[in-house]
Amino acid sequence: MAVTPTTTGTAGIGALWGADLDALRREDPVLADVLLGELDRQSSGLQLIAAENFTSRAVLTALGSPLANKYAEGYPGARHHGGCEIVDVAERLAVDRATGLFGAGHANVQPHSGSSAVLAAYAALLRPGDTVLAMALPQGGHLTHGSHANFSGRWFDFVGYGVDPATGLLDYDRIRELALEHRPKAIVCGSISYPRHPDYAAFREIADEVDAYFIADAAHPIGLVAGKAAPNPVPYADVVCATTHKVLRGPRGGLILCGAELAERVDRAVFPFTQGGAQMHSVAAKAVAFAEAAAPAFTTYAHQVVANARVLARALADLGLTVTTGGTDTHMITFDPAPLGLDGPAARARCAAAGIVLDICAVPAPEAPDGCVKGIRLGTAAVTTQGMAEEQMAQVAALVGAALGEEATGPRTRELRAEVRSLTAGFPPYPAGGAEGRPGS
Missing domain, CATH: 3.90.1150.10 (Aspartate Aminotransferase, domain 1)
Known part of the structure; x- marks a missing residue:
């Protein structure tokens, strides 16, 4: 089905988001119209x-760069393919900028999505069958917080906490009761719909009381953290998982932050355990976004x-x-x-x-x-x-x-x-x- 842009037109389209749409139109006019149609939808609604x-034009430029051509399994200085000298620079930039932006001891910038980041965090810290305490899905938890349609609900024994139905706020006394009752291996703080700041210190205290890892799934607030408009989970959590889009305004992708003591476990959980080659164009776009967020x-x-x-x-x-x-x-x-x-x-x-x-x-x-x-x-x-x-x-x-x-x-x-x-x-x-x-x- 043809897509007909209604407001943007095609003249000077490269100035709109930095793409060479003229080349795409010559090769694939149908898909060129799809891109224009989506730009129109985003712009007019x-x-x-x-x-x-x-994202910024700079982020989009990195996403559409020749780095998309490079296969780069492994990490900078230890790749499984040759010719990675330049993309190593891009990944090191992304890691250095992420650790500086969030005050973390270590960052892994390779996860393809927020869900990939959470999967790697679980792989680094847990074993199948371990008990995990996380927000219940009907109360605002993410699919990776125990959905039976997701790897998390199939591999781990999730116990769900929720909010007070009268106030909509997290009930930390109840979370502590559940932790003491079930003695989870990990406690996850994160939600797709909670509009208030979590008390990371309270989660840390509860996790310490039951000798559990504390995983902060900060996919939504991480951009506000970067902009100093939300509390930072990094000083409290063992591992912080996040996305690089949403408020952070980067490319669609994932990010893991942790201390130096867990760096090797996290890196091995990303590659080779849960992912293959990094998407170097996306890694470079993340580096651009981290620099923008530091301004x-x-x-x-x-x-x-x-x-x-x-x-x-x-x-x-x-x-x-x-x-x-x-x-x-x-x-x-x-x-x-x-x-x-x-x-x-x-x-x-x-x-x-x-x-x-x-x-x-x-x-x-x-x-x-x-x-x-x-x-x-x-x-x-x-x-x-x-x-x-x-x-x-x-x-x-x-x-x-x-x-x-x-x-x-x-x-x-x-x-x-x-x-x-x-x-x-x-x-x-x-x-x-x-x-x-x-x-x-």
Whole structure:
């Protein structure tokens, strides 16, 4: 099926994100149109998925570089293929920048994803059958925190903790009780939908009490950590797993941080145990992103992400929506649309019809049998990268509220879609002419 871009056109396309689209159009015009269509989708809608962001042109350039051609199994100075002298420089840069950015003794920048990073952390510290305490999936845990459809739930014995249904906050007394009862080999702190800062010191204390490893899955907050807008788990956790996209604004990929005493175990768990050759173009793009995140402007960006999320959370609450925990400390907001007579899937569909892209997630609900229902999760990382601030968050909330009040095929949906396009037109993720025009660039 042909994809027809509607707003970006093709003239000077290389200036939009640094790609040589003209060459691709000559070789594969169908796929060239797919790329343009996706750029148009990203540029003309409100991208509120909490796990997504817009990278810089520099990151995209590294991703599309000749480093993609290089096979590089192993680590710098100890590769299984020849000709790795140059890519070794890129990986060493990425490692040095990551350890400096987060204050870690060691970094492994090779994991292909956040899930790959978690798999390697488990492989380094655990054996099949070991007990692990992590957030229960219905309460906001990730697939790698014990889903039976995932390696984690098949190889390890997971015990789930959750949040207080009344407050939506982590119950550390209950987590400690579960740890004392089950004596896990590892305790995992991390969630796909928890909008507050975890108490890493409390997790460390509980882990020490039962002689367990403490693994922080910081996939969502790690970008805020880089921008000094969230507490750093590195001083407390034995291993920190993270992604390099989301708020961090790098390429899609994973990252592991640990102390020097676990460095060899972690590295061997990544390669050769769980992965083969590193994706050197992605490693180089991570190095670019770490350098960008170390710049003072990224700190401004990260704090603006949080400021935007807090304004948006208050505005959504004012619309009558039940915002989890009453607000947020991070880039993330979750809410229950039940006061409007909607569940999560219906709410997402109505927003999608208006060009507002967001996610479904579990939100606490005391009346529900398992203490939660399907609600909505959204985030402010991408729109903040586009340059939106508090004033625009009020507009975003109004658009979300209007979309929730209109059937997906309702008469106002087309008008709302036009309003969304009008708002995003003033904040292109890749402005024509090459100027980034974004906070922290």
